[in-house]
Amino acid sequence: MDQPANPDFKQRERIAARVSAAFKARGYQLVQYGGATVEQFSRGRYTTSDVDLGFIDAAPPLEVRAEVMASLGCERGTRLYLLEGVVVDLGGHAELLSSRLVEISTPDGTLLLEAPEESLVQRVLMSVYPQEDDDQKKAALILMTQALAGHLPLDWNEVERLAALPGFKIQSVVSAYKKEAEELISKVT
């Protein structure tokens, strides 16, 4: 049997908004985070193949989660669901480090995205820990170039704050990558 095509980032965006709207109707607010958000911020240049969602406040009981996902047409599950060919990873409470979320009003409902600053700092960390990872470095550079070009809303002071947090301590790596991103931008503008 042929493998179905992996849906594109716009379809994943629609699905994330639909799931968010369904939970909002039950009084719960979802936020998209992790690689799925980097995909949105990079316009699909960094692909994850799934949608990672977590709850802003307390997560609902398992029964409520199952009911909501079933109302969208998903088979019963606990964390991973398949909705219109898109894999949805429905986590628990999202432990976010920055409150500077991005909110997009879509035809399918409001979609909340992790702060671009947090997405960036997470990618920078993953590019050097536990070992060097060129894939993650390029993701960080893409976010930086889009921010430097003024396309991605990003507060560099917030990036510095996050990079200095215990568990990160990657200010020097952020500075080095920012210089690389500036060089990349200078070549194409």
Added chain:
Amino acid sequence: MRRVFSMEEWDERGRRMEELSVRLAQQGFIIKRPPIEQQTRKSPQKRALLKKLYGPTGQS
């Protein structure tokens, strides 16, 4: 603290992001992600599901 965008505003930013991405790609700056099974930050269950759905690369 939230930054709020209409779909039109977000898509317009996306259009400009796409233009920049194309120019960066012309300079050889391309992300080529490893196959799903090598993306070890994903859980084994998720890797297995993605591989089953979309094949070993996990991409169309």
